[in-house]
Amino acid sequence: MSGHNFLEFSYLVAAALFILSLRWLNHPRTARRGVAAGVAGMTAAIIGTLMAPEIVAYRWIEVAFVVGFVVGVPLSWVPLTAVPQRTALSHAFGGLAAGLVGIAKYSHWFDTHELTTFTTSAISLEVILGFLTFTGSLMAAGKLQEIIPTRPITYRNQNLVNLLLLALAVVSAIYLSINPNFWPAFVALIVLSLGFGVLLIIPIGGADMPTVISLLNSYAGLSAVAMGFVLQNKLLITAGALDGSSGFILSVIMCRAMNRSFTNVLFGAFGQVQAVQQAAEEKTVKSATPQDVADLLTNADTVVIIPGYGMAVAQAQHRVHELYDQLTKRGVDVKFAIHPVAGRMPGHMNVLLAEAEIPYESLVEMDDINPEMPQTDVALVVGANDVVNPAARHDTHSPIYGMPIIDADKAHTVIAIKRSMNPGFAGIDNELYYSDRTLMAFGDAKQVLGDVVKAVAGEGVGAGAH
Amino acid sequence: MFFVFMLATFVGFQVIQNVSRLLHTPLMSLTNAISAIAVVGSILIAGEQFSGFTTILGTVAVAASMTNIVSGFLITDRMLRMFREKERRPKAEGGNAGTAR
Numbered sequence: 001m002s003g004h005n006f007l008e009f010s011y012l013v014a015a016a017l018f019i020l021s022l023r024w025l026n027h028p029r030t031a032r033r034g035v036a037a038g039v040a041g042m043t044a045a046i047i048g049t050l051m052a053p054e055i056v057a058y059r060w061i062e063v064a065f066v067v068g069f070v071v072g073v074p075l076s077w078v079p080l081t082a083v084p085q086r087t088a089l090s091h092a093f094g095g096l097a098a099g100l101v102g103i104a105k106y107s108h109w110f111d112t113h114e115l116t117t118f119t120t121s122a123i124s125l126e127v128i129l130g131f132l133t134f135t136g137s138l139m140a141a142g143k144l145q146e147i148i149p150t151r152p153i154t155y156r157n158q159n160l161v162n163l164l165l166l167a168l169a170v171v172s173a174i175y176l177s178i179n180p181n182f183w184p185a186f187v188a189l190i191v192l193s194l195g196f197g198v199l200l201i202i203p204i205g206g207a208d209m210p211t212v213i214s215l216l217n218s219y220a221g222l223s224a225v226a227m228g229f230v231l232q233n234k235l236l237i238t239a240g241a242l243d244g245s246s247g248f249i250l251s252v253i254m255c256r257a258m259n260r261s262f263t264n265v266l267f268g269a270f271g272q273v274q275a276v277q278q279a280a281e282e283k284t285v286k287s288a289t290p291q292d293v294a295d296l297l298t299n300a301d302t303v304v305i306i307p308g309y310g311m312a313v314a315q316a317q318h319r320v321h322e323l324y325d326q327l328t329k330r331g332v333d334v335k336f337a338i339h340p341v342a343g344r345m346p347g348h349m350n351v352l353l354a355e356a357e358i359p360y361e362s363l364v365e366m367d368d369i370n371p372e373m374p375q376t377d378v379a380l381v382v383g384a385n386d387v388v389n390p391a392a393r394h395d396t397h398s399p400i401y402g403m404p405i406i407d408a409d410k411a412h413t414v415i416a417i418k419r420s421m422n423p424g425f426a427g428i429d430n431e432l433y434y435s436d437r438t439l440m441a442f443g444d445a446k447q448v449l450g451d452v453v454k455a456v457a458g459e460g461v462g463a464g465a466h
Numbered sequence: 467m468f469f470v471f472m473l474a475t476f477v478g479f480q481v482i483q484n485v486s487r488l489l490h491t492p493l494m495s496l497t498n499a500i501s502a503i504a505v506v507g508s509i510l511i512a513g514e515q516f517s518g519f520t521t522i523l524g525t526v527a528v529a530a531s532m533t534n535i536v537s538g539f540l541i542t543d544r545m546l547r548m549f550r551e552k553e554r555r556p557k558a559e560g561g562n563a564g565t566a567r
Binding site: 014018019021022023025026027028029031032034035038039041042045046048049050052054055056057058060061063064065067068069071072073075076078080083086087090091093094096097098100101103104105107108111213214217220221224225227228229231232233234235236237238239240241242243244245246247249250253340345346347348350351354355357359360361362363365 | 467470471474475477478479481482483484485486487488489490491492493494495496497498499500501502503504505506507508509510511512513514515516517519520521523524525526527528529530531532533534535536537538539540541542543544545546547548549550551552
């Protein structure tokens, strides 16, 4: 009996520590304490569980623990550009665990004739959520790793097929709750959920990945909640609900940042309906050499750098940091404007810049930087495109119309570093580049920034103080 | 049980809304690790040895959850270590064990 009291107590401690852990994440200064609290809570819960009297054999648990460490430790070493894939993969593992526990419980209670309407409904929910998260997240990870084409894969009546699959799964679940011992319906449920996860994600394009990851995060949390209902375990319900609400909040933020709805992300197949490029009018751009860029930057009082995922693709973060150092040393006020969907998952850009040793005080959210843009001397766009496209404000025909953007065009001068004039990821032409305030520096971001840094540093010796 | 779910969701919304936007990527990897608490359910199934079938499923589930716990906490900490404040020696990062606060 004391084993159970101890178990209850360890669960209580764990739940409290998990909540504290998330609370401490409200500021970078306390955030690492949050991780420590999470680890402590997890350890308490695992030790409590291992001491539970139901456990009669430890061999397989030990094997599984070893496997978890052997796979988990290297997974935490991935480069930060690959963090979204790792995250998707861990959603997949979470979903898989929930789904497998659901099957195990069904098989157990099937044998002992303990299946009731309630337990079977809870198991069905757990299995649906778990397996759709499993295959859906695997697909998302594949797209992020570019094993699977990132462009949306679509076919005729796609949404109809998806809805039909989901409806079939729900019907099997309902049938099963009435006839809990009719196992073929359970098997059908598993297959349908696995299939639905795949089909749900393949039509979604790379640009929507931040939303999709958040949504799958939410599902993974909810599948843990369903598992908690099946096992009558309050700690599981609590932790799953924390995860689920976190994923939900992040999805809402991501959707808002792109001015899209959930249904639109899931059933819209972004990038599919690109307007035909209007017959190219004679538009001219002004180009600039690295030396021009360096002059403009050193003569500015305030500079806002707007990074996009293209910066990470070009591996230019460290050049950006050098530029930041050089300019700050000369008394230029340098800030970074971070769009919520910059990168491949929520907050991704902040992590990439933090890795490049840029202090987090200089990373400013879109809503906070926009009022400052009209007073900014130079806006430097590095690898960003759609998030600075003014068409989002006024062109009702643009696919990105209504999306909140960083007001780069309001700065006195705009410098955009770009490989060529080809339209970006979403295939949308960006009128910012044709503005007479804008200078284009063509070339690989890493290369161009390297030259700019050299020019800035050289100027310090030659021209003297500005 | 449903009561617990409601309460935890409510607390979750409150706490997570206060998380700095800077830290949304670490937030996701941390909540990932935390929801891998599913490991306790999996341990019970792997350890009670009801049948060979359930033991195998339980074992795989423990391994999957444990992977999430280990990699989730490690990578969250790794990312958080990178967030630094202004006015620090550019190459500070010697022995960081002692007075880290």
